[in-house]
Amino acid sequence: MIDFLIKSSISLFVLLVIYHLALENEKMHQFNRFYLLFAIAFSLTIPLVTIEVIQELATAVTTQATVAPEEATTRIIKDSVDYWTYSIYTFYILITSILLIRFITNILKLRSKAKSTTRIDYKEAQLVLVKEKTLPYTFLNTIFINEMDYHNRKIEDELYTHELIHVTQKHTLDILFIETLKVLFWFNPVFIFYKKAIQLNHEFLADEKVVQSYNNVPFYQNLLLAKANANPTYYLASNLNYSVTKKRLIMMTKTTSVTRAVLKKSMLIPVVTALLFLLCTKVVAQETNVKKEITPAKPGNLIKTYYDKTTFKIKDEKGKVASEKKYNELTPIEKRAIPSILPKKKELPTNEELLGILSKGAPEVIEIDAYDSKNQFVQKGENEVYNTAGITEKPDFPGGIMEFYKFVGNNFKIPEQPNLKGKVYITFIVEKDGSLSDIKNIRDIGFGTGEEAIRVLKICPKWIPGKMNGVPVRVMYSLPITIQSGKA
CATH class of the missing domain: 3.30.1150 (Fusion Protein Consisting Of Minor Coat Protein, Glycine Rich Linker, Tola, And A His Tag; Chain: A; Domain 2)
Structure with missing residues (x-):
């Protein structure tokens, strides 16, 4: 779990920083909406992905230095009760339960309010007339507005269009998604910043549509400033006055060229690739099988057949025979000390001559002296492994x-x-x-x-x-x- 939290948090933080530095101030709001949702989904998935990079171990280690499991496997079992861990889990469940109850309660309040008051069909949405003095706000396909303002026609067409965009583009689903994650990961503050970024982008999307529909930017900007004093009613709803800041007003008159947009989008590919490489790759050992490397056609098998009936007498450092072995029992050093099977002449034998020598077989007894001066080349250096x-x-x-x-x-x-x-x-x-x-x-x-x-x-x-x-x-x-x- 700790590994999951660390990796996902790193990815969430990096992608959010990239958004604020490179994307937030560009007029490509539909892409930005997709990017923010993708960043969250990608970050929560990346700890579950493992890309194995195979590392082949040296033959000297993997084929001869591996200790058999029955000789070198230690089993570590932890039986003691860890009350500290249980306390942490209990605290997490308690806080999560409180936040979940709060989350569900707010949803039920909005649904109850929508059903208990007057409802009017309006294009693809429903208008809900409420008694309290409030600015229009949206939840799912419902737009809540003040009843008196509606009957007195004090709500401008631009405001209806603004809220209708929240309905048609289903912005509430984004907010419900991020709020669910905030309930589960309440200890991670990065989701708070993601919610702010998502909501501000929703306002950019709605503002863009209003400007395109009415083509009167100064009037709409003044309208927003005039309505910016009221507080949001519900944190789950899309509120007209959310973050009416200099950024939002400037964005209405800003343009982003196609070339600039393509460059900004393409730069995300190396970022995502780097995160995958850094957080998902894992080096694993390649377990080789020596038997698979040996085929009957290789010279090694011919040598083994050549010495099949030979007994090797191994001499110690004093020159006395200390043991007798068959070819398969010899150590690498002892094998290198075996006298050459090639005749002592300058010309090397042909393949036919070599096969003829091998087919005759070796002597029945061969003495091996790795300590002889002529065999010193087989001795390893002082620091060899x-x-x-x-x-x-x-x-x-x-x-x-x-x-x-x-x-x-x-x-x-x-x-x-x-x-x-x-x-x-x-x-x-x-x-x-x-x-x-x-x-x-x-x-x-x-x-x-x-x-x-x-x-x-x-x-x-x-x-x-x-x-x-x-x-x-x-x-x-x-x-x-x-x-x-x-x-x-």
């Missing part, structure tokens, strides 16, 4: 991996989000001294879960470092963390 599958001893947490799970579970703070469930994927390097570095969030479920996982790992005690032939080395490690709020 190894995979868990490419070392002789994997890194471990003091007391075992279950103790690590307990540490994460005790320190991970679950976001205040009901029914939160999913996994956070984290990678990090276990340094030679056992400390953790280069902690990265590869994928999370939002609500700050990725940042919280990084924070917990930064305070994690030192691990037992991984080793290559007895020597501590830097090892890449990946860890999925299962998150679940509420009871398991």
